[in-house]
Amino acid sequence: MIRITDRSSCCGCTACASVCPHGAISMKEDRMGFAYPQLDESLCTECGLCVRTCDFIQERAKDPVPDRVKVIAARHVDDEKLAGSQSGGVFTALSDVILAEGGVVYGASLTDDYSVSHIRVDNIHSRECLKGSKYVQSNLTGIFASVRNDLQKGIPVMFTGTPCQVAGLRSFIVPHLQENLFTVDFICHGVPSPAVWNDYVTWMSGRAKPSGVSFRDGDMGWRVHWESFSYAGRKEFRETWRLLFYKNIMLRRSCFRCPYNINERKADVTMADFWGVEEIVPELADGKGVSMVICFTEKGSKLFSRASSYLRTAKAVVSKEFLLRKNPNLVRPSVPDKDLECFETAYQEKGFVHVAQRWADLGWRYKAWKIKKYIANIFRKK
Ligand SMILES: Cc1cc2nc3c(=O)[nH]c(=O)nc-3n(C[C@H](O)[C@H](O)[C@H](O)COP(=O)(O)OP(=O)(O)OC[C@H]3O[C@@H](n4cnc5c(N)ncnc54)[C@H](O)[C@@H]3O)c2cc1C
Ligand code: SF4
Ligand code: SF4
Ligand code: SF4
Known part of the structure; x- marks a missing residue:
């Protein structure tokens, strides 16, 4: 039967919960909003179907990626x-x-x-x-x-x-x-994380609920990756989500x-x-x-x-x-940020604004870094 002891061993595909003939598995969210299977042992007959259905944990031949x-x-x-x-x-x-x-x-x-x-x-x-x-x-x-x-x-x-x-x-x-x-x-x-995303949307809805949201707004061009929030008559382009996404945190x-x-x-x-x-x-x-x-x-x-x-x-x-x-x-999976654990604890204890200030663009640190980069660019061009 499926028992998740290590969160990295489950991608949350729901196959095990969908296949169990006795409804013994339900999907429950962790503190980041990611769903994991949870077993009700009183309903499980130990038939093993869920484990056989889980593709993520199957043994794989590690063939080299073609050149x-x-x-x-x-x-x-x-x-x-x-x-x-x-x-x-x-x-x-x-x-x-x-x-x-x-x-x-x-x-x-x-x-x-x-x-x-x-x-x-x-x-x-x-x-x-x-x-x-x-x-x-x-x-x-x-x-x-x-x-x-x-x-x-x-x-x-x-x-x-x-x-x-x-x-x-x-x-x-x-x-x-x-x-x-x-x-x-x-x-x-x-x-x-769905939980961090929901908190970001709530924070962006502080004054007014957005009438539209885009994770990567095409108005900025195909190569540019900024999210946007639309309000009556205006659109706000932001990079908070992009920064957190590519930081692998x-x-x-x-x-x-x-x-x-x-x-x-x-x-x-x-x-x-x-x-x-x-x-x-x-x-x-x-x-x-x-x-x-x-x-x-x-x-x-x-x-x-x-x-x-x-x-x-x-x-x-x-x-x-x-x-x-x-x-x-x-070719290969993304590499985790060294602050992964720290981010999760900080998010749990202090919430979205704190983590976005520390690891994205809400705080003075990021603004100071941007100004420094801007000045460095000017000197490089001279
Ligand atoms: C989380 C995520 C990570 C990605 N990472 C990469 C990457 O590393 N490199 C890369 O080249 N492309 C990546 N992409 C894919 C890329 O952004 C485009 O979706 C893809 O190129 C298809 O473009 P399109 O114009 O044909 O599709 P579109 O017309 O834009 O359609 C998007 C399709 O993606 C599906 N989709 C959107 N969001 C999700 C989601 N959260 N979960 C499941 N399905 C979803 C929709 O159902 C739809 O079928 C990623 C997409 C997502 C959602
Ligand atoms: S990188 Fe994509 S395909 Fe791989 S486990 Fe994560 S969500 Fe699934
Ligand atoms: S072992 Fe069988 S009964 Fe138990 S959870 Fe898995 S599929 Fe359901
Ligand atoms: S089938 Fe495997 S990867 Fe999919 S939700 Fe169940 S345990 Fe997780």
Whole structure:
């Protein structure tokens, strides 16, 4: 039976809780808002199904990452559709194919209070809220059972999520139901804490509730990563979340031992920002966003080729050295910040504002550092 003693050994995919035939496992949040399975021993029959279903803890052959990887650079032909997407709009193109064939799409959406949950959509209009990266772990409650229900009815399903969510789902769905299941993941840096995110949103709602939130606002350009909060008549661009995200100080513990490098992908298609595209496919690098796509299965290749009429594409080969330089999480997990433990304790005891002052941009320390950097730049130019 599943018992979590080390938080880094569970990615929170919900497969064990979804598969238990006796409802003995429920998902409970820790102090960072990350969900972990909790066992009710009085209901457990010790059948072992949950442990067999957990993909994250399976033993893996540690094959070396290949020196060269075949990829596709892709960009949506329609600039309007591209605008709402995070990189090249590949998700939009793939989901258009599934929806046009009467299928349904699962992905991460912002809720009314700006937390992040997976939802099911069956039309292009409601699909729009799935576009854009939400840099926080999404809530999967009830989603795996809903996917199985659709597949049992013969409805084609496209599920998008982190590599570990896709691996968990594929482990949960029995093989004979997977024919109509299309899975799409992305190169994943890691998922930040839902609790810290909720506190940030509450803090930003102090004077007025935002009418919109973006984790990486496209108005700043594809390459720039700033979050934005919209209020009546104005938009505030900020970097608090970005700074905490890239500091690797509030990611889920499992992300630092993530097994889902290129050899371990369970998705049919992987998508990513094509950082460094100007070195590899300069003709697509117009600054508006380009995706890198890797098809891992025949089913993924066929889906991608059906979506190709919506996309400008170019085949390319990239080296492991290029990936390590531009998008390392396809090769290895993120490295934890040395203050990881300290951050969690400080957050627990003193709250969001304290940690954002100490490790992000709310305090005088960051402002002083920015001024110093600005002055140093002036002298460097002279
Ligand atoms: C937490 C996180 C970390 C990422 N790390 C990297 C990285 O290191 N390198 C890289 O190149 N790209 C990374 N990405 C992916 C990248 O930001 C784009 O999502 C990807 O390039 C697809 O772009 P698009 O324009 O085709 O998709 P879009 O149209 O922007 O669609 C976004 C898709 O991502 C899904 N999604 C959004 N947020 C979440 C979430 N929290 N959990 C699960 N699914 C979600 C949506 O359901 C949708 O399918 C990350 C994304 C997330 C959410
Ligand atoms: S061992 Fe079986 S009964 Fe017990 S929690 Fe796991 S799946 Fe449920
Ligand atoms: S990784 Fe998924 S299946 Fe494994 S224990 Fe955690 S929630 Fe359960
Ligand atoms: S880094 Fe790995 S463990 Fe963390 S969310 Fe991404 S796929 Fe899951």
